[in-house]
Amino acid sequence: MNPSDHGFNPAFNMAAIKQVINDAVERVRAPSPMRLRDLIRQIRAARTAAEERAVINKECAYIRSTFREEDSLWRCRNIAKLLYIHMLGDLNSTTQFVVGLALCTLGAIASPEMSRDLAGEVERLMKSPNAYVRKKAALCAYRIILKVPELMEIFLPATRSLLSEKNHGVLITGVSLITEMCENSVDTLQHFKKLVPNLLRHLKNLILAGYSPEHDVSGISDPFLQVKILRLLRILGKNDVEASEAMNDILAQVATNTETSKNVGNTILYETVLSIMDIRSESGLRVLAINILGRFLVNNDKNIRYVALNTLLKTVHVDTSAVQRHRTTILECLKDPDVSIRRRALELSFALINSGNIRTMMKELLNFLERADPEFKEMASSRIVLAAEKHAPNIKWHLDTLLSVLVAAGNYVRDDVVSCTIQLLVANPSQQEYMVPQLWSALESDTADRQPLTQVATWCIGEFGDLLLTTSGLKAVIQAYLLATKLETDKTGYLGRIQQYWQELYPQMTMSSQRISDQVRVIRSRKFLSEVETENIKIVVSERLGMVQIENEEQPTEPFLERSMAIEAAPPEEEDKDIDKLVESLLSQHVIYEGIPLDVRPILSKIPYSFKSRLTVNRVNEALSRIIVDYPEMTVEAVCHWAYVAASVIIIELGLEKQGKKKNKNHTKLPRWQRRLENKIASLRASIGVITSYIRNPVGTSTKVAEIIDIAVPNDGNINSVCAEKIWKYQGLAAELKSLYKLNKVTVRGIVISSNGLIPVSTVEATDRLGLPTHVIKEAQKAVLLNTARIVSEAEVLAVYQRLLFSPQNTPITKQYALTSLTKLSTRFPTETSKIRELIESFGSHVQMELQQRGVEYGQLFGKFSHLRTALLERMPPLEIQKNNGNTGQNGSHELDSEEDLIDSNSSLRNTFPQIHDKMSEVSGLDSSYDIISDKKPPADIKVSNDTTLSLQNNNNNILNAINSVNDYLTDPPIPLVQPQESTVYEKDGLRIDFALQKVPDSPNTTIVNVTAYNTTSTPFTEFVFQAAVPRTFQLQLMPPSGTVIAENGVVTQVLRITTPNKCSLRMRIRVSYNCGGATVTDQAEINNFPSETWQ
Structure with a gap:
């Protein structure tokens, strides 16, 4: 087939291509048009x-x-x-619109060259008799100045005349032109400051002018011109007291007379506020301006709220106190649905924080952090941590805030917050007992999205795990006592059996008898009182709190005990009663479950009234003491359960003894239950939610009332709804009690305290009605906040750790924290060592290399190195945070980044000790890693410690020896130092510096250098600074000097501590700086021939 059949002619197509190429070449070769x-x-x-x-x-x-x-x-x-070409003619046209079009075109597209060429034409048209042309010419001049600022001098004469115009269009363009000139040139700004009275006159005329259809916008005369004038006044009055004083009255008039019902008025007010805050206005005027912004914050328009927040953020440092008045409104903006408003409100909130409002502000910011979007959490948490560190009123509050940030921000917390929290807790032992239960409570919940919190909690529990059990356990002993002192019994043998059952159920809960005995002594001191002070018995047990710990510093009086312990002791002739039946009745009827069954209610209603409480209290104390002595290994949890069961038994017993009004002591026959106590003991719960207590009138009248008490600690903080729920929940039970016992009144009282410690009014009223002491509600609140009522077992802790270690949501770093913490707990939880070892060794074959390494390393501590485990895993000393002070300090050491920081390469001053000759060959033979006079820059060759305390190594050994020896409570006497060797190392311009070297006998690698600076002139040296640096193989510590001023013929002393671990030859650079007669003197020197005794 021919190629021509496809329409392809090679000869023709090639010719066409050549033609196109030639045409393109010709066009390129053709001369370009003139520019x-x-x-x-x-x-x-x-x-x-x-x-x-x-x-x-x-x-x-x-x-x-x-x-x-x-x-x-x-x-x-x-x-x-x-x-x-045509613009040149149009600028000279007789038609104003043609001239205006030419000026607009020139201003829009003119190049710098065209602007320079036609600037004169524009300046001529600015003087035209036609107002329209003058307006367009001024606008064109404005555009030209934007492109070529140096041309503004051409327009100065004509611009000044524009302010005398009556035409508003000319005035607006003239003010805009002057504003641009003043912003670009300081000289022009000074030139136009003379026109401030003219501008104020124009502004006043606009305010006082009547209705003008030509310029009226929503009832305001020419708001555009007002805004332009206010903006120019702001520039002219900045940092000018005279101009600002002239503006004060008119600005106040604008701020008070402008209508704000429309956005037009808000615009003028906004510009007025900016002008007031930028100039040197009066304080009252600034308050007025900030109040205007405060009104903007409650405006329905989101744009106005945003503008107000943005402006307040710019002006908060001008008048902080005035802005603080609107703090509540600003915090409300944190709840705005608009993200930009929330962001500005958050930034402004942090700017308002100070030491006086830190508590209130931080509470709102933490609430915001909890519900904030992820984009806010990182920034907000970082700013909260910084603010807390700067303004924290006390350590406890600081720790609470850090914990709240860790909980609320989750994984968006900065990494340094973890170390900061740990360091703060370790450095404050008084807060450890408080914080450990808090961290444990946080760790129990799901922490998959809170890895930093998990890391802090595991580290602290591993370090202070013994406090977790001790804190809860000691409070439990106190709770048991408080409950037991309400009742009395002589049936110690039976009660001992109850304790034995509970000890078998909870063998892992152990506590030394010495610890319990210590608590008994505290209990006998009468510092702990029952949380219920009433005319009759009330037993109050909470599902969350248990019995609340109450501390009373005052010694309770006997009348108080008689009123509170209103139970009659059992008669001696009734000791042969079948107590087992009563216990079985109690357990089978689930008295300690939620609710009080009907079969048991008649028994509870027969509790008598008596004043024989002194005997009751004494017998209970004796019984409790005997139980603790007879059973020294009883567990803490067993004490609580024993006390509760004993109390319930006595209630039933005493109720049966006094049943009815018969004088004989016949007992009501109870049904026989075959299930024994040991078969039902596992179903007992030490805490219940509902407690019904019967109250009889103390004066013995026939009025009968009963109260149903329910204690709750809601986690969500919705206390009002919980209170209402309690009242609604027990209405049925109240009606049954009223009908069954022929009561006159049954009241439901909800004792509700939020988990964050908030107490509602209803709780206060309920405690008042119950006759509780005034301190009870405060102590209950304290118990809630401290979380001291809960018993934590070792098994619970290990269960949580097992969940953390095997959870796929936890990061490897978090698991490393948990493994380290678990290893430390092996010395805190001795009864669970085998379980801990099993968990740790399971990571010896983990797929993660780091976790496998930790598992293998820690596993060795349970094997052949088990004898070292206790010593290795003891508590760490307080952590030290090294702060880099940079060059801010007057005296002290600095870490040098370059050789030139201390001494330049041309320095030839060499001061040596007189007994050692100066050998320059030694300098040339220095190792390349620390060339003391070369121009090279070793980044870390010279290091100087920033420690501010003189702590010798042997002193540390003395402290350890004191800890290991129980009889050595005092530190060793001071270590004698050898006789110092004094030498002059620097002398110039009246300043002489002597070194006195002292070796520490027990620390051969340590040398103490006493530096003495002498002023041999008659002029004092002020701002004296002495600095030194040594090679990186040495460690140098500079102590604070005795002063920074050397009087005439005076001295200043300073101490240096040098450690030479490798026994290398010592070299040092020194630099001195001082002020003499108003002139600053700085000099530097090198000391390279110390006596060999200082480093050998």
Whole structure:
């Protein structure tokens, strides 16, 4: 098939391609058209008008020819020249609109060259008698100045005359032109400050002017011109007291007379506020401006609220106290649905924080952090941590805040917050007992999205795990006592059996008898009182709190005990009663479950009233003491359960003894239950939610009332709804009690305390009605906040750790924290060592290399190195945070980044000790890692410690020896130092520095250098600073000097401590700086020949 059949002719197509290429080449070779700058240059070079017209006509003819050819390559140049040529004529047109169009075009597209060429024409038109032309010329001049600022001098005379115009259009453009000039030139700003009275007059006329249809906008006369004038006044009055004083009255008039019902008025007020805050206005005027912004914050328009927040953020440092008045409104903006408003409100909230409002502000910010979007959490948590560190009122509050941030921000917390929290807790032992239960409570919940919190909690529990059990256990003993002192029994043998059952159920809960005995002594001191002070018995047990710990510093009186312990002791002749039946009745009827069954209610209602409480209390104390002595290994949890069961038994027993009004002591026959106590003991719960207690009138009248008490600690903080729920929940039970016992009144009282310690009014009223002491509710709140009522077992802790270690949501770093913590707990939880070892060794074959390494390493501590485990895993000393002070300190050491920081390479001053000759060969033979005079820059060759205490190594050994020896409570006597060797190392311009070297006998690698600086002149040296640096193989510590001023013929001393671990030859650079007679003197020197005794 022929190629021509496809329409392809090779000869023809090649010819066409060649033609196209040739045409393109020709166009490129053709001369390019004249540029606009060249045309302007030729027109300026013309000597006559005829020559100028000839140049223009020739260029116009060329442009027309290019348009015929449709050449698009240079069309942009031709159009620019055409516009320029015709614009020259249009600027001189007799029609104002043609002139205005030319000026608008010039301002929009003029190049810098065109602007320079036509600036004179524009300046001429600014003086035109036509207001329209003057307006357009001023606007064109404004555009020209934006492109070529140096041309503003041409327009200065004409611009000043624009302010005397009555036409608002000319005034607006004139004010805009002056504003741009003042922003670009300081000299122009000073020139136009003379026009402040003219501007104020125009502004006052606008305010006082009546209705003008031409300029009225929503009832305001020409708001555009007002805004322009206010903006210019702000620039002219900045840092000018005289101009600001002239503006105060008119700005106050604008701020008070402007209508704010429309956005037009808000715009003027906004500019007024900016002007007031930028100039040096009066304090009252600034308060007025900030109050205007405060009104903006409650505006329905989101844009106005945003503008107000943004402006307050800029002005908060001008008048902080005035902004603080609107703190509540600003915090409300944190709840705004608009994300930009929340962001500005958050930034402004942090700017308002100070030491006086830190508690209130931080509470709101933490609430915001809890519900904030992820984009806010990182920034908000970081700023909260910084604010807490700067303004924390006390350590406890600081720790609470850090914990709240860890909980609320989750994984968005910065890494340094973890170390900061740990360091703060370790450095404050008094807060450890408080914080450990808090961290444990947080760790029990799901922490998959709170890895930093998990890391802090595991570290602290591993370090202070013994406090977790001790704190809860000691409070449990106190709770058991408080409950037991309400009741009395002589049936110690039976009660001992109850304790034995519980000890078998909870063998892992152990506590030394010494610890319990200590608590008994505290209990006998009568410092702990029952949380219920009433005319009759009330047993109050909470599902969350248990029995609340109450501390009373005052010694309770006997009448108080008689009123509170209103139970009659069992008669001696009734000791042969079948107590087992009563216990079985109690357990089978689930008295300690939620609710009180009907079969048991008649028994509870028969509790008598008596004043024989002194005997009751004494017998209970004796019984409790005997139980603790007879069973020294009883567990803490067993004490609580024993006390509760004993109390319930006595209630039933005493109720049966006094049943009815019969004088005989016959007992009500109870049904026989076959299930024994040991079969039901596992179903006992030490805490219940509902407690019904019967109250009889203390004066013995026939009025009968009962109260149903329910204690709750809601986690969500919704205490009001919980209170209402309690009342609604027990209405049925209240009706049954009233009908069954013929009571006059049954009241439901909800004792509700939020988990964050908030107490509602209803709780206060309920405690008052129950006759509780005034301190009870405060102590209950304290118990809630401290979380001291809960018993934590070792098994519970290990269960949580097992969940953390095997949870796929936890990061490897968090699991490393948990493994380390678990290893430490092996010395805190001795009864669970085998379980801990099993968990740790399971990580010996983990797929994660780091976790496998930790598992293998820690596993060795349970094997052949088990004898070292206790010593290795003891508590760490307080952590030290090294702070880099940079160059801010007057005296002290600095870490040098370069050799030039202390001494330059040209320094030739060498001061040596007199007994050692100066050998420059030693300097040339220095190791390359620390060339003391070279120009090289070893980044870390010279290091100086920033420690501010003189702590010798042997002193540390003395402290350890004191800890290991129980009889050694005092530190060793001071270590004698050898006789110092004094030498002059520097002397110049009246300043002499002597070194006195002292070796520490028990620390051969340590040298103490006593530096003495002498002023041998009659002029005092002020701002004296001595600095030193040594190679990186040494350690240097500079102590604070005795002063920074050396009086005439005076001295200043300072101590240096140098450690030479490798026994290398010592070298040192020193630098001195001081002020003498108003002149600053700085000098530096090198000391490279210390006595060999200082480093050998």
